[in-house]
Amino acid sequence: MNSHRTVESNSRTSPLNAEVVQYAKEVVDFSSHYGSENSMSYTMWNLAGVPNVFPSSGDFTQTAVFRTYGTWWDQCPSAPVPFKRTPANFQSQDYVELAFEQQVYPTAVHVLETYHPGAVIRILACSANPYSPGPPAEVRWETLWSEKPTKVNASQARQFKPCIKQINFPTNLIRLEINSSLLDYYTELDAVVLHGMKDKPMLSLKTSLIDMNDLDEDDYEEKDDCEIDNLNKKFSSTALREGPSNGYFDKLPYELIQLILNHLTLPDLCRLAQTCKLLNQHCCDPLQYIHLNLQPYWAKLNDTSLEFLQARCTLVQWLNLSWTGNRGFISVAGFSRFLKVCGSELVRLELSCSHFLNETCLEIISEMCPNLQDLNLSSCDKLPPQAFSHIAKLCGLKRLVLYRTKVEQTALLSILNFCSDLQHLSLGSCVMIEDYDVTASMIGAKCKKLRTLDLWRCKNITESGIAELASGCPLLEELDLGWCPTLQSSTGCFARLARQLPNLQKLFLTANRSVCDTDIEELASNCTRLRQLDILGPKLCEDMWVKIKVHLVSWMLSKKAQSDKCKFMWLSFAYIKERVYFSLFPDGDPH
Amino acid sequence: MFSVLSYGRLVARAVLGGLSQTDPRAGGGGGGGGGDYGLVTAGCGFGKDFRKGLLKKGACYGDDACFVARHRSADVLGVADGVGGWRDYGVDPSQFSGTLMRTCERLVKEGRFVPSNPIGILTTSYCELLQNKVPLLGKYISHVKMTLQNTTHQSESINFRFRNIKLYHLGVLKYKRRKASGCIIGALLTLPPPCPCYSPDAADSTSFDVQLGDIILTATDGLFDNMPDYMILQELKKLKNSNYESIQQTARSIAEQAHELAYDPNYMSPFAQFACDNGLNVRGGKPDDITVLLSIVAEYTD
Numbered sequence: 001m002n003s004h005r006t007v008e009s010n011s012r013t014s015p016l017n018a019e020v021v022q023y024a025k026e027v028v029d030f031s032s033h034y035g036s037e038n039s040m041s042y043t044m045w046n047l048a049g050v051p052n053v054f055p056s057s058g059d060f061t062q063t064a065v066f067r068t069y070g071t072w073w074d075q076c077p078s079a080p081v082p083f084k085r086t087p088a089n090f091q092s093q094d095y096v097e098l099a100f101e102q103q104v105y106p107t108a109v110h111v112l113e114t115y116h117p118g119a120v121i122r123i124l125a126c127s128a129n130p131y132s133p134g135p136p137a138e139v140r141w142e143t144l145w146s147e148k149p150t151k152v153n154a155s156q157a158r159q160f161k162p163c164i165k166q167i168n169f170p171t172n173l174i175r176l177e178i179n180s181s182l183l184d185y186y187t188e189l190d191a192v193v194l195h196g197m198k199d200k201p202m203l204s205l206k207t208s209l210i211d212m213n214d215l216d217e218d219d220y221e222e223k224d225d226c227e228i229d230n231l232n233k234k235f236s237s238t239a240l241r242e243g244p245s246n247g248y249f250d251k252l253p254y255e256l257i258q259l260i261l262n263h264l265t266l267p268d269l270c271r272l273a274q275t276c277k278l279l280n281q282h283c284c285d286p287l288q289y290i291h292l293n294l295q296p297y298w299a300k301l302n303d304t305s306l307e308f309l310q311a312r313c314t315l316v317q318w319l320n321l322s323w324t325g326n327r328g329f330i331s332v333a334g335f336s337r338f339l340k341v342c343g344s345e346l347v348r349l350e351l352s353c354s355h356f357l358n359e360t361c362l363e364i365i366s367e368m369c370p371n372l373q374d375l376n377l378s379s380c381d382k383l384p385p386q387a388f389s390h391i392a393k394l395c396g397l398k399r400l401v402l403y404r405t406k407v408e409q410t411a412l413l414s415i416l417n418f419c420s421d422l423q424h425l426s427l428g429s430c431v432m433i434e435d436y437d438v439t440a441s442m443i444g445a446k447c448k449k450l451r452t453l454d455l456w457r458c459k460n461i462t463e464s465g466i467a468e469l470a471s472g473c474p475l476l477e478e479l480d481l482g483w484c485p486t487l488q489s490s491t492g493c494f495a496r497l498a499r500q501l502p503n504l505q506k507l508f509l510t511a512n513r514s515v516c517d518t519d520i521e522e523l524a525s526n527c528t529r530l531r532q533l534d535i536l537g538p539k540l541c542e543d544m545w546v547k548i549k550v551h552l553v554s555w556m557l558s559k560k561a562q563s564d565k566c567k568f569m570w571l572s573f574a575y576i577k578e579r580v581y582f583s584l585f586p587d588g589d590p591h
Numbered sequence: 592m593f594s595v596l597s598y599g600r601l602v603a604r605a606v607l608g609g610l611s612q613t614d615p616r617a618g619g620g621g622g623g624g625g626g627d628y629g630l631v632t633a634g635c636g637f638g639k640d641f642r643k644g645l646l647k648k649g650a651c652y653g654d655d656a657c658f659v660a661r662h663r664s665a666d667v668l669g670v671a672d673g674v675g676g677w678r679d680y681g682v683d684p685s686q687f688s689g690t691l692m693r694t695c696e697r698l699v700k701e702g703r704f705v706p707s708n709p710i711g712i713l714t715t716s717y718c719e720l721l722q723n724k725v726p727l728l729g730k731y732i733s734h735v736k737m738t739l740q741n742t743t744h745q746s747e748s749i750n751f752r753f754r755n756i757k758l759y760h761l762g763v764l765k766y767k768r769r770k771a772s773g774c775i776i777g778a779l780l781t782l783p784p785p786c787p788c789y790s791p792d793a794a795d796s797t798s799f800d801v802q803l804g805d806i807i808l809t810a811t812d813g814l815f816d817n818m819p820d821y822m823i824l825q826e827l828k829k830l831k832n833s834n835y836e837s838i839q840q841t842a843r844s845i846a847e848q849a850h851e852l853a854y855d856p857n858y859m860s861p862f863a864q865f866a867c868d869n870g871l872n873v874r875g876g877k878p879d880d881i882t883v884l885l886s887i888v889a890e891y892t893d
Contacts, residue, residue, distance in 0.1 A: 035722060036722065039718070039719060039722055040697065040698070040701070040703070040719060041719050041722035041723065042722065049701070052697070059724065061719070061722060061723055061724075062697065483722075485721065511724060536724060
């Protein structure tokens with residue numbers, strides 16, 4: 001089937017304006033995926049092109065799957081603390097950007113979901129053409145559709161056809177934002193179809209001039225203004241002492257006003273600063289900007305915004321610039337200027353999917369942020385390997401996320417050597433690390449305080465690495481060894497893990513085909529705090545599965561009898577012949 | 592399953608009179624000019640389990656599977672023979688061979704391969720198989736693949752028997768033009784892997800040239816153990832032109848004949864012949880999954 005066809009539409013548009021229907025040509029960017037790099041199973045690149053699976057339903061490798069689902073990752077020891085002041089309408093957890101062949105004025109965007117649909121919560125369109133040779137003149141993102149996450153009861157395939165709004169620029173770059181917290185399992189997407197007109201439809205002129213992005217907030221603000229006007233009128237009619245002050249408002253203690261302003265989101269804070277001198281003083285107080293979450297505003301944040309915020313951000317401790325700055329919005333110079341002003345108190349820096357970063361930026365981070373304890377560079381896959389060597393200068397690091405980056409062995413070993421306070425380390429899908437055993441033994445030797453470790457899809461860790469890890473890091477609470485093919489249960493590595501890591505709360509042995517029931521018995525007897533366990537995929541015969549199921553159910557029930565700390569257990573495993581997803585709930589009711 | 596050592600012998604080339612004039616540009620220059628060549632391929636097969644009927648499961652015939660795909664100037668086809676003995680252990684061998692072939696097909700269609708390196712397709716496909724959540728098991732799966740590309744390559748083609756797979760190449764040698772070349776590899780794949788990725792040392796690889804009008808027959812041992820060469824050749828002689836329907840018909844008739852002969856208890860099949868040569872008194876055909884892919888090198892028309 002052709003990925004592109006032109007359909008004559010007989011709607012109100014002129015007869016020469018044909019409707020163009022396209023599948024995605026290419027996936028240009030995304031935040032995470034389940035599959036490994038260089039694979040075509042469960043990876044985001046499957047979202048391009050014609051559908052491979054739709055309309056069938058089920059778990060197929062030819063679909064695009066994100067790394068997480070549900071709330072499990074928010075409830076494990078490595079879950080990051082959410083930023084305050086996140087606007088309620090920003091709930092996106094992941095995104096994927098798709099480029100199409102032709103620029104069109106979109107009339108519809110259909111998403112073909114083949115398993116556990118309902119994750120897409122926002123669709124945006126960009127005015128930049130990813131295939132144009134020169135840099136784009138002006139890059140704008142418009143939200144075509146957005147909605148709160150809602151539960152879809154069926155897990156079957158569906159063609160998702162949201163009603164999108166008209167925009168006044170042609171686009172061939174569509175972005176889907178995902179929230180999968182209400183899903184029971186991974187959502188799987190097969191393809192995205194873009195319907196649009198080559199020429200601007202006549203009827204859209206009227207509606208497109210309104211900027212829909214801030215419509216809700218604008219309405220709210222207007223309502224506020226009206227009320228303030230009413231109040232002013234009321235007070236001005238009575239005989240009150242008039243003066244340069246703000247009525248009785250400035251009688252309130254400074255801290256109380258600060259407390260009130262704490263509840264405002266960032267755009268509201270900026271707007272409030274324009275109302276009067278008193279509120280300007282309050283809104284520009286650096287104490288309002290100790291936790292600064294700029295991720296919800298990624299579509300608009302640029303160098304000018306950073307410069308504007310600079311003066312207020314001298315005390316910032318938590319800064320979230322994830323997803324921002326792409327397509328030329330933030331330059332290295334702008335980021336450096338910002339950090340020079342704001343970096344001294346910085347404790348947590350989130351830079352996930354920030355593709356404007358380069359080696360200079362990391363160097364500046366390492367120089368300007370001596371107090372940094374939390375650094376997230378996940379999916380910054382354009383960072384060159386030599387950039388990571390600068391991280392070793394941040395000796396106070398407690399949390400480091402390098403998921404899907406190109407960090408290399410030497411840089412990583414030097415980081416591990418110097419950052420001995422590390423408590424959370426994520427090396428998932430780091431394909432450029434040659435020898436994970438050496439890495440694991442370095443971790444065991446140097447990072448004694450390590451509590452969580454993510455080694456998802458590390459290709460060559462063996463039982464010797466696991467042994468050094470288990471003996472060197474007894475405080476480990478979370479260990480993700482999903483899709484590590486070289487671990488064999490027959491070496492006893494899992495049993496040893498269970499015995500030496502009594503604090504384990506989360507253990508993923510996804511797709512390890514050699515897990516056997518002695519391992520499960522060891523886990524049951526030693527790891528009393530285990531709350532999340534993934535043993536998908538061992539190739540056991542049916543009797544053994546029944547045995548494991550019985551064993552685990554009885555284990556769960558007994559643990560429940562012990563304490564209420566065992567809130568949930570997540571187990572997934574697959575038979576050879578049929579797929580069974582088995583999850584136990586706190587009332588011990590397996591289903 | 593009897594253990595055979597791989598050996599080669601020179602191909603028996605048959606001259607098929609009727610097809611040698613399909614090239615209208617006779618007398619043209621050696622390397623350039625002319626249109627693209629392509630393979631017109633049709634497949635047919637029978638699983639050995641009668642109860643399942645002749646219904647094919649996707650591209651699977653019993654425990655065998657096959658695929659045909661094209662990407663730009665390369666045609667790729669492949670056949671995989673699943674070992675049925677593993678069924679006793681609760682393993683469905685057709686899953687492995689079927690998924691392997693489907694993955695190869697996907698790889699070719701998306702262009703993730705180098706036409707001069709068919710082993711790469713197998714390796715990549717095998718590694719992709721390991722990414723399935725459901726563990727796929729299989730052992731000693733023989734596999735033959737062929738690609739056709741528009742480059743020139745000099746070599747002699749051999750008819751080789753590699754672990755129950757035999758490939759025939761029947762072609763016309765009349766014209767010296769070397770317009771396209773093909774490459775076959777035979778490989779042995781097992782899951783669970785002794786090492787994470789398939790090692791190319793286990794593959795037998797050969798390259799040869801093909802010309803317009805060449806017929807290539809790719810099949811699993813279900814065919815070659817039941818039908819001797821001359822009978823296959825007889826069927827192929829009936830192939831009149833290179834359009835899809837006649838190829839499909841011929842492939843079907845070959846497969847059907849092999850299927851009938853397999854269940855004939857008195858027929859001296861090549862399998863029985865081989866057994867007798869080795870001292871076992873055996874008669875009759877060998878019931879097995881039969882998969883036949885018949886291709887003709889023809890002008891490529893979209």
